[in-house]
Amino acid sequence: MADITEIIRTEKSRTALSVQAGFLIIGLLVLLLAPFFFYPIFLMKLLCFALFACAFNLLLGYTGLLSFGHATFFGGAAYFTAYTVKSWGFPPELGILVGVAGAAFLGLVMGFFAIRRQGIYFAMITLALSQMFFFFCLQAKFTEGEDGIQSVPRGYLFGFIDLNNSTNMYYFVLAVFLIGLLIIWRFINSPFGMILKSIRENEQRSISLGYSVARYKLGAFVMSAALAGLAGSVKSLVFQFATLTDVAWQMSGEVILMTLLGGIGTLIGPVFGAGLVVTLENYLATSEFPVTIVTGVVFMICVLIFRRGIIGEFYASRLGRKLGFVYRR
Amino acid sequence: MAPLLEVQGLNAWYGESHILHGIDMTVGEGEMITILGRNGVGKTTTLRTITGIVRARKGKISFAGTDMMHVPLHKTAHKGIGFVPEERGIFATLTVSENLMLPPVVAPGGMTLDEIYELFPNLYERRTSSGTKLSGGEQQMLAIARILRTGVRLLLLDEPTEGLAPVIVQRIGEVLKTLKERGMTIVLVEQNFRFASRIADRFYLMDHGQMVSEFPVGELPQRMDMLHKVLGV
Amino acid sequence: MTMIFGIPLQALFGQLLIGLINGSFYALLSLGLAIIFGLLRVINFAHGAQYMLGAFVAYLLLNYLGIGYWPSLILAPVIVGLAGAVIERLFLRRLYDLDPLYGLLFTFGLALAVEGTFRYLYGSSGQPYATPPALAGGVNLGFMFLPIYRGWVVVVSLVVCIGTWLLIEKTKLGAYLRSATENATLVQVFGVNVPVLLTLTYALGAGLAAFAGVLAAPIYQVSPLMGSNMIIVVFAVVVVGGMGSIMGAIITGYVLGIAEGLTKVFYPEASNIVIFVIMAIVLLIRPAGLFGRDA
């Protein structure tokens, strides 16, 4: 894992810190200026998916649990937000809150069943449970079936910031994204995160030290679900709709691809992974290549020769190490 | 008489770490030798390299006249080398008797099932239960017993007494003696010096990936000082 | 007429029989999945695609080479099995030392690519495949009309399932396979050519899926989507049965097929989540699945 804390104690910490700070500043600048050069809706979509992937990675990268059901939280929250904002006239911030709370609740329920098993069993159980949720959404009245909840008003943030203005909306999404990232960063570099790490290293030993492993995992699961929900809620406001594609299992697969591509267990890897996938999907939409084939092949290549992902490979490369990064999985 | 096993200048690596730095060792037909050495000096690695599990290796290994350096792993046993790993390698999904029957017989002359059960009555009692449900010691017995069936000529044993009750250790000592009488060649890696000193013909002392000394059992009294220094015995 | 819960008893028999037929497919597919998982520790997400491939190969053999159902029943699994062997040799093999999740992700990508390719080439609405004349028609059982072909499916899948189970649990070959799962190096040291074994195993699993695919071709539309519609349910079946338990996979396949069939009568809307509901309940009571060994 390449989080900052581990690096601090290495000798190269000074270069690493300044290099990281440098990257951080450049990154922030790019994000702040991006809407002047790129299409804002596209950027917002990218940020939403980036946050989603980071939330997912919180679980996979830091507790070693591969969830195949994260679409449930992403899409579920999108539905909750879209519904409350459209039908009950909730303001956007409240709608998002409802979405996040709903996702956290779904996370609690799914986690309750899934947490008892590990590895592949865990993946399969989350997959199955998210299928159940998919069918629920397909049939429930409030989701409006395959039409989806359409024309969701963006409304006014805190009553006075007009989100229909796409610049306002962009900076709002950016703020949410950064806050989300900050929460994740804090979470993994906290005392709680330390316990998670130890559980991943040796679960039996953690139990014998008196940690109720299931509860810690559940905690991480719910946190990941809530943040995935945050991403979904915001996305429903960006696009002004919530539909079945967001809860379908293919979406869960996509977020895995993003994380894998960017670098499992790296804090910002998923951001790049999400960027690449979203760009690729958009590009492929207007090209002659069939999207699914390309996605599938990218998946296979990644797993075979590119396992550490973009950022992971960078950290592990000579340049990365020279700059003081550490990649350990 | 040509030695059965001859190792010359053997080097081995785990990834980038260089573990064995030129091992030289010869074992004659019917001999029982013991490799002594502290934790982590490379005893296990030596055995793993000879069997071919560790493939990042250089040097010369010849067994019964065959150059073993280019023999694929699954052919090692057929050449006549049997290996009992430190971690025992009992299979959970197999019953005790399936575990016992697992290794293919590579040459005639191995022990029969009855002989084995007679030697290890515990195994007979638990023969239908799953391999890893056995206690640690029972698993060790199973791991040794398993190889005895196959008729190999050379037995590489990695710390067979670890975690065993004294009475079992004694029994294993007897078994090894019996095997030797039948003409089996044995290379033993041991921490338990007392055990080793009672059964081996010859000793190799290992340190830092090299054999630092070699002597027959008769010289043991003269060597105690050095052993004390190297092993803390 | 005798009624049970408002359903005529005869109709109930009919539905039970139909459940059994569906269960045959679940059993065949989850069996292959369980073998691959049990022995290779690979969650074969491409299993659905291999099922689909089986059906498609049969279709292609018929349409381009004029090879009919009966030869296809052998040929298609062999062809798909060979393809599986190639995949294992070239790719999966490199993943064994890693976290099993990578195997899952790789086969997931493989499934996407294969399905995408067939969708690209053949569209998504599917291709026709006729019932072999020898098995066409049906018999009237009194309580229902049973197409002969469906009866054949039940019988042949039962035979194949039991045969495979015997092969793995009761033969020396099976013992090699099972032990190689746990510690391939050691088994190799014992003198067994493990890489070949693993290749064979994957080929066997893929072949079983393809076999199910050929069986399905005359019943279901031969479509690139037929596998992905099925795979998740089959995963649930394997989880309920207990991953890695081969008998568990077979029995659970049949039982859940019947459970699903009954749901289609009493509460049809729930029929495709009933398996997931059962799964949730089973996991609450027995986390390792009905037949699973404790992890």
Add this chain to the structure above:
Amino acid sequence: QSAAISDGKVKIGILNDQSGVYADFGGKSSVEAAKMAVEDFGGKVLDMPVEIVNADHQNKPDIASNIARQWYDTEQVDAIMELTTSSVALAVQAIAKEKKRIDIVTGAATTDLTGKACSPYGFHWAYDTHALAVGTGGALVKQGGDSWFFLTADYAFGYSLEQQTTDYVKASGGTVVGSVRHPLSTQDFSSFLLQAQSSGAKVIGLANAGLDTSNAIKQASEFGITQGGQHLAALLFTLAEVHGLGMEAAQGLTLTEGYYWNRDDQSREFAKKFFARTGKMPNMIHAGTYSAVTQYLKAIQKAGTDETEAVAKLLHEMPVDDVFGRGGTVGPNGRMIHDMYLLQVKKPSESKEPWDYFNVLATIPGKEAYIDPAKSGCDLVK
């Protein structure tokens, strides 16, 4: 005059599913149909070139919405067409409305597009659930199929097909004896078919789509249901799917489409040209897209500009008369009203050539097939 064309060209975007479940429905072939329309129109309108761009929305509304915005905002696309699946169509129509641009839907079925989600610049061309229901439900009863049992996909689309069909079955004097709801993407329908069989209904209505319908039909023939005298009616099924299913399994099936290639010389002429380019005969979506592009170009020609308001006004006013929408009119809610055809799949022995699949059982006049704009619930209709 040419200054009236923005950016010096007319750009039409075909946005549909080209790789997913609906790829056979329209897909890449629809893009061909659109290109044919442009060529047949002479490649230019008001002396300015016409360009077709296309994208695969992968059935994801967010991708569709992203592309639509980008097309409208930065790539000077003047109109977006086809828009398969209702979630995509509704999302893009909302964007088009906001941006005051034209969209013409040929790929989605929901009547909401010209109902509560209608747009002054949005048009719905080839078919909708109502037309299908009236066609299959109403017309079939008149042919003697007066008792029905529904196999309905268990989600909104299925319900609305079932509901609307039921209305027309009853209005025409038929009865509905029962229905069973099956989950989406069911593989095995035998259970449901047995229930339908024992209901004794004369017609089994399939209120589902795509592979579900195909599988149900295939298994119905396996279980001897059609041989037993019951009749299958698919509520959303087109030539492309019949082709995939094969006549052996599909024979006797009734369905409704807005176009059949082998109906008369005019339709055959277009179909042959289309076949030469795509290797398939067109269904109503392909032909509908051809018609939509043609009509759009005609409107620009007549308006002398590609400015949205003017073109939309003419699209509402101009009668449609081409290979697809003969004698069609467009309602104030954007609904293109044209005749629909009740079709029945021939026996294999009756088929004279490849793709010769249907007998036309009846023609349903557009006025009957489509909802009266005044009752559509669209707030543009006063």
Add this chain to the structure above:
Amino acid sequence: MAVSALETQAKPRVVLSARGLQRDFGGFTAVKNVDLDVHDASVHALIGPNGAGKTTVFNLLTKFLQPTSGTITLMGTDITRTPPDRVARMGLVRSFQISAVFPHLSVLDNIRVALQRPNNLSTQFWRPLSALDSLNDRAEQLLASVGLSKERDHIAADLSYGRKRVLEIATTLALDPKVLLLDEPMAGMGQEDVSVVSAIIRDVARDRAVLMVEHNLSVVANICQHVTVLQRGEILAEGDYVTVSQDERVRQAYMGTEEHH
């Protein structure tokens, strides 16, 4: 000091006890009707032939396995139905027969993970990691007490086998357990480490109860006050080492005929 030692000698307090402990594995009884009392401030050895059920007894006492019947009492509280992590929090901590450290954490972090819980620093996900620095003093003290100070910043996986076991014991001590269960702590250890660990255990047991499984009889003889011999799941003999080692049945079943010290 002397007074308290006298007191404990006079009234050796039983901290962990089992009555009628039994565990069946599908027809096979691995542990049969075992009564066991572990006293405070002493080292208690559990020995016996392989497969006698020692590890199983450990698993039962620490609740990693549920007993088929019997009761277990920890410092007056019945823990027969308590989950393992609760038991650990109550002060009963075990080590494993196979070494258990957190391989990719540093030595210091291994200890800090253990210290987090008693210091209520384990659930806070909003605080920075530096919150854990408050544990450093105690952690370093523990490392010093077992002679691991030099390796403080090493990654645990890089330690030698013996050092890992030492680290494991230090981690266990960090929880300040009342009762310590050690499963073959010396197995596979070189002679030097054996003496180090023996000393540590003796030291630890001054104010705690230690129950250990060990095959190294010289260790047992040197540091254990009580010895319980298990055979086929049943108690064969009990008492101090001298008594037990002279028991003919024990010699036959376990020790063999040779001389041990």
